[in-house]
Amino acid sequence: MSVENPASDNDCESGKVNGNKSEHVNGIHNGYSSSDKHKSSHKSSSKDKHRDKDRDHKSSSKHSSSSRDKDRDKHSSSKNNSSSHKSSSKDKERSDKKEHSDREHSSKDKDRSEKEKHRSDKDKHRDKDRSDKERHKSSSDEKKSSSSKDKNREHKSSSKDKDHKSRDKDRDREKDKHRSDKDKYRSDKDRHSSSKDKHRSSKSKDKSNDEKNKYNSELQDIPSVKDEPMQIEDEKEIKHENLDESNDGYAAGVNTTASSCDYSLSQFKDEPLSELPLDDESEEEIPLSDRKSNKRRMASESEEDIPLLQRKKSKKKVKKESYDDYDDEEEEKPKVKKKKTEKTKPSKIKSEPEEDVSPTKRKKKQDDDQEVWKWWEEEKKDDGTKWKFLEHKGPVFAPAYEPLPPNVRFRYDGKEMRLSQDAEEVAGFYARMLDHDYTTKSIFNTNFFTDWRKVMTHEEAKIIKDLSKCDFKEMHAYFQAQSEKNRNKSKEEKAAIKAKNEEIQKEYGFCTIDGHKEKIGNFRIEPPGLFRGRGEHPKMGMLKKRVMPEDVLINCSKDGKVPKPPPGHKWKEVRHDNTVTWLASWTENVQGQAKYVMLNPSSKLKGEKDWQKYETARKLHKCIDKIRETYRADWKSKEMRVRQRAVALYFIDRLALRAGNEKDDDQADTVGCCSLRIEHIELHKEKDGKEFVVVFDFLGKDSIRYYNEVPVEKRVFKNLEIFMENKRDNDDLFDRLNTQTLNEHLKDLMPGLTAKVFRTYNASITLQRQLDELTDGDVSIPEKILAYNRANRAVAVLCNHQRAVPKGHSKSMEALKEKIQGKRDQVDEAEEDLRQATKAAKRGSVKEKLACDKKKKALERLKEQLKKLELQETDRDENKTIALGTSKLNYLDPRISVAWCKKHGVPIEKIYNKTQRDKFRWAIDMAGPDYVF
DNA sequence: CGGATGACTTGACAGAATTACG
């Protein structure tokens, strides 16, 4: 059957990054508003809680067999403990979602504590029937399209939730069975489908039809595919159609001119842009390592001298600026260059030439100088080694435990009880968190209690058997008082502490690597405490033990000084592995994962990697069209796994989803693209006037909810229908796909390509396009910055970078609104005044006319202010749940921002704060105003 | 191969430091 596809508007909308983006915004907001339903307050009895616990335990027995044999955790009891929650994780997701939506809505909550109450209540109870009812009720309040969908979901779940307990168990059993079935099936299939799947029809390049919106596709229903390879009837026809539409979705992606590779030249940013050669396309493909000759050339060019004087000046200036040592990168660059110039030899020698400066100056300078190793101008060696020489002082350990003063008591069952030091310490961890949400969660409490009992003495353990009989209040109060005291310390005391910290920082915070002093990122070893997983983590509350030197591996040069362990201790091992970048590492006991001490992002090691990351993304830019063509073609593949791969790739590309590795059951249940399950998407042939809408609703990294309603192309939609056929809610959507195979495939498409490159690529390209689009050449700097933030926000929305609504947001919002109202009144007043004045002016004298003009001006000014305030209001509200930092730090090629700043005369520090400038020094230095991604 | 592991990047958030404001 063939259908004229009327969805062309969908397509062109999503085709432009812009449209795409706004879609996201809508999606997300809709999603949030739909969650109003959760606001109704739930009360749950403690009985519910217990019952739940019981249930968890019961169902867990089923699972014990499936728990990983691997004994990461030597304590069998804790293992049981954790596995006891596995089975319930699915159920929890639902409550999790609730939690999220609540969070999203908190701004509306007049008061935070109320919200908190909600949360804890929710955690305690999973009495679905009741809560469903409530949700129904409140969901009727909600306006908006999303409501219908939500209601749908509710219905579904409520019916599902009948006979909750047994179903739970069943489900677990089924799941296990299912998994194994699937596995079997998978391997069968794989054996059968040995035929090569290189179906990358290298379709011809019909890129010219960019702006063509005709999407007159004819799609026939694809026969259901299960075990057998699919039959495609009309391959040819499909191909045509495919070609036609192939660019619709990505028109914007296509028409960016090939990016010129100016990074190698852009360090001459002080020169007029007109001189920036942009045509060195040829260099683009040259691997970094081969660029040496260019580098050389550049180096010699850069030797043009800059007068010494100038350098001094800039130094001084820098010094003046108390907080910002680089008031302007522009100043700094000459300095750096000069230094280099003097020496002719890049970097290395840098610090000597400055000896002539006064001590005060020196200090400032130091700060600057140690980072100005311009590694990016050196050639890069690409043997697997990360360093030749590495020397450091080892990590700093957490301070030893200080026992509580005797007047701070712990009580059990009302009776005062002196705890052994270890037990007291751990009790203290819990006491500190008493007013935190965590302590209302039963998993947290159970895990904590189990681990706590392990550190108790025999006698203590004999007595303390019930957490609810423990009274930590005095301890809690004590800790509060302590932090209060710290806050109120006198200036001198604070200064003393600060000085001490600086001392430590100076001694341990730096290492010497290949002749340069570089900052270490985290030289302090994590202190002991209670593990705080995110989302519904089965291990939350477990004791994270104190790390001892005997647990720590040290990595450094053979020929350097080996750091000394603290007196009376020794290192677990000292190794000299220059293929890795860490200085020290240890294994954390809760999850059994390695932790590392590594360098600061401003370091060469990190910066180089970062740069490389963006270069890979730029490379992707060059072949993205081809790749898109390929996966579009693959939607019609005969092979199931190719189709799945192609659809997944489409999601990753278009929605910037994460790859989605498989996870163990002892972690929070979150997913990414490859691990999406049936329950995470809904298909709507038609929704809100759009055709073929896929609704995503799942918890992603950090248990952050991803909600998005996306109109997709018909073929994708049909494929999804096929993928979902005959599957249960908790089956994988892409059952023939995992991240390894996906990445392998990507590697074939382009060397170095992996799933996450798409995220980087799409983020950066979105920023660039948004900047182009939103920046008006001749507006004030604040307005430009606003435009930048908007562009940044578009990216954050794309990547689903969310944050909790800031504390007091609603309050500050109200204040702002009040202010706006005030302004409005003023405007009205001024208008009235003006009217009077005009009247007066009409018949009146020069004087009155003048007055009238004045009034007019005043009015205009007021109006402007009002506009500004209103702008601020929307800005802040839009930003309420969106975090810009992550994308800025990890996804946006800094050179785009730098170029934008230079081009529009915006000082770089308006965009990047100090840390960020440190991290992106390479980009600030190398990108000229004409850099294009 | 496929699961485990190791090494890094990415991410939200809490608390400290600054800045804005009344």
Added chain:
DNA sequence: CGTAATTCTGTCAAGTCATCCG
């Protein structure tokens, strides 16, 4: 000039991806 609001920084959990290993 103290306090509230905002921004910065550090922390550490949670991802990604390559490689190792049986």
